[in-house]
Amino acid sequence: MGVSDVKGPFDQNLMLSSSRRQSYQSRFLSRHSTDSCHQNFLGDSARSPRDVTDQQYCHPLDKGGDADLVQRRRDEEWLKTFLFRRKRSPVLPKPIDSRPSISQFREKLYSAVKLVAELSATCETLKHNLENETVWTETYSKAVTLKSGLQDKLNSVCDPLVINTISKKLVKIRKKRIQGHRRKLERIEEKHREEARSAEREAAIDKWRTRCILVVEEKKREQELKLAADAVLSEVRRKQADAKRMLDILKSLEKLRKLRKEAASRKGIFPEKECDESFEEHVGRLRDLIRKRTAVYGAEERALRVMLEGEQEENRKRELEKRQKKERERLQQKRQELEMALFGAELPPDHPLQPFHDYYTQAEHSLPALIQIRKEWDLYLVPFDHPDGSSVPHTWVFPDPPADEIWATALDK
Numbered sequence: 001m002g003v004s005d006v007k008g009p010f011d012q013n014l015m016l017s018s019s020r021r022q023s024y025q026s027r028f029l030s031r032h033s034t035d036s037c038h039q040n041f042l043g044d045s046a047r048s049p050r051d052v053t054d055q056q057y058c059h060p061l062d063k064g065g066d067a068d069l070v071q072r073r074r075d076e077e078w079l080k081t082f083l084f085r086r087k088r089s090p091v092l093p094k095p096i097d098s099r100p101s102i103s104q105f106r107e108k109l110y111s112a113v114k115l116v117a118e119l120s121a122t123c124e125t126l127k128h129n130l131e132n133e134t135v136w137t138e139t140y141s142k143a144v145t146l147k148s149g150l151q152d153k154l155n156s157v158c159d160p161l162v163i164n165t166i167s168k169k170l171v172k173i174r175k176k177r178i179q180g181h182r183r184k185l186e187r188i189e190e191k192h193r194e195e196a197r198s199a200e201r202e203a204a205i206d207k208w209r210t211r212c213i214l215v216v217e218e219k220k221r222e223q224e225l226k227l228a229a230d231a232v233l234s235e236v237r238r239k240q241a242d243a244k245r246m247l248d249i250l251k252s253l254e255k256l257r258k259l260r261k262e263a264a265s266r267k268g269i270f271p272e273k274e275c276d277e278s279f280e281e282h283v284g285r286l287r288d289l290i291r292k293r294t295a296v297y298g299a300e301e302r303a304l305r306v307m308l309e310g311e312q313e314e315n316r317k318r319e320l321e322k323r324q325k326k327e328r329e330r331l332q333q334k335r336q337e338l339e340m341a342l343f344g345a346e347l348p349p350d351h352p353l354q355p356f357h358d359y360y361t362q363a364e365h366s367l368p369a370l371i372q373i374r375k376e377w378d379l380y381l382v383p384f385d386h387p388d389g390s391s392v393p394h395t396w397v398f399p400d401p402p403a404d405e406i407w408a409t410a411l412d413k
Contacts, residue, residue, distance in 0.1 A: 101169075
C-alpha cells in the first residue's frame with residue numbers, strides 16, 4: 001500500500017469539499033452579480049459608491065490570481081458593503097432647555113421676595129446696633145450674604161430672555177385657559193340646546209301620542225255607538241216584524257172564525273150575538289195594542305235613523321274639514337315656496353333686515369295697520385274710465401332689470 005493509496009480517501013474528501021465550496025461560491029456570485037447588474041440597470045444618476053463597489057463583482061472571477069483568495073476578498077468586500085448599508089444614523093439627544101419653567105420662576109421670585117424681607121429686617125437691625133460692634137459685624141456679614149444671594153436671584157430672574165420666555169408661556173397658558181373656558185361654555189350651551197331639543201321632541205311625541213289616542217278612542221266610541229245603534233235598530237225591526245206577524249195572525253183568526261161560522265150556519269147552528277161581540281172586542285183591543293206598539297217601534301226606528309244620519313253627517317263634515325285643512329296647508333306651503341323663490345328664505349329674528357320685513361308685513365298681523373294701509377291705497381282710487389287708471393295686478397310684480405352695470409353689481413348673486 002503506497003502513500004497515494006493512503007491519501008486516496010482524504011483526497012477524495014478534499015475534492016468533494018472543494019467542489020461543494022465552488023458550487024456555493026458560484027451560487028453566491030450569480031446572485032450577487034444579478035443584484036449588481038440590476039443596480040447598473042437603474043442608471044448612473046441613482047448609483048452610490050456602494051453600488052459602484054458592487055458593480056465590480058459582475059464578473060465571475062478575475063483573470064489572474066488564486067480563485068480562493070479572490071473569492072475571500074470579494075466576500076469580505078460584500079460583507080463590508082452590507083454592514084455599511086445596515087448602519088443606522090445615531091440618534092442625537094434632544095437639547096435640554098436650560099430656561100426655567102413657570103413654577104421654578106415663581107419659586108425664584110418668592111425666594112427673592114423672602115430675601116428682600118430678610119435683608120430689610122437685617123438693615124433695621126444694623127440701624128439699631130450702631131454702637132454694638134459685635135452684633136453690627138455679625139449682622140453686616142449676614143446682610144452681605146443675603147445681598148449676594150439676592151443679587152444671584154435677581155440676575156437669574158431679570159434676564160430678558162427668561163422674562164420673554166415666561167411671558168410667552170403665560171400668554172400661551174392664558175390663551176389655553178380662555179379656549180378651554182370657551183369650549184366648556186360651548187359644551188354647556190350645546191348640552192342645553194340638546195336638552196331643549198330633546199324636550200321639544202318629547203313634547204311633540206307626547207302630543208302626537210295623545211292625539212293618536214284621542215283619535216283611536218273616538219273611533220272606538222263611534223264604532224261602539226254604531227254597533228249599539230245597529231243592535232237597537234235590529235231589535236226594533238224584530239219587534240216590528242213580530243207586531244206585523246201578530247196582525248197577520250189576527251186576520252187569520254178572523255178569517256178562520258168566519259169560515260167556521262159559515263160552516264155552522266150551513267148545518268143550522270148559529271152562534272150567539274154576545275160571542276160575536278166578545279170576539280170582535282178582543283180582536284179590536286189586540287189590534288189597537290199592536291198598532292200602538294207599531295207606532296212606538298216606528299218612532300224608535302226614526303230616532304235611530306236620525307241619530308245614525310247625524311253621525312254620518314258629522315263624519316262627512318270631519319272628513320271635509322280634514323280635506324280643507326290639507327288643502328290650506330298645501331296652498332300655504334306652495335305660497336311659502338313661492339315667496340322663498342322670490343324673496344329668499346325666512347329671516348332669523350336677529351337679522352338686520354327683520355325690522356323692514358316686519359314693517360312690510362304688519363298688515364298681516366294688525367287690524368289697525370291693515371286699515372291704515374287700505375286707507376292710503378284708497379287715496380289713489382280713480383273711476384274705471386279714467387285714462388291714467390290701472391287695475392291692481394293679480395300676480396307678482398317683478399322688478400325691472402338694472403339700468404347699468406354699476407346697479408347690477410348691487411344685486412345679491
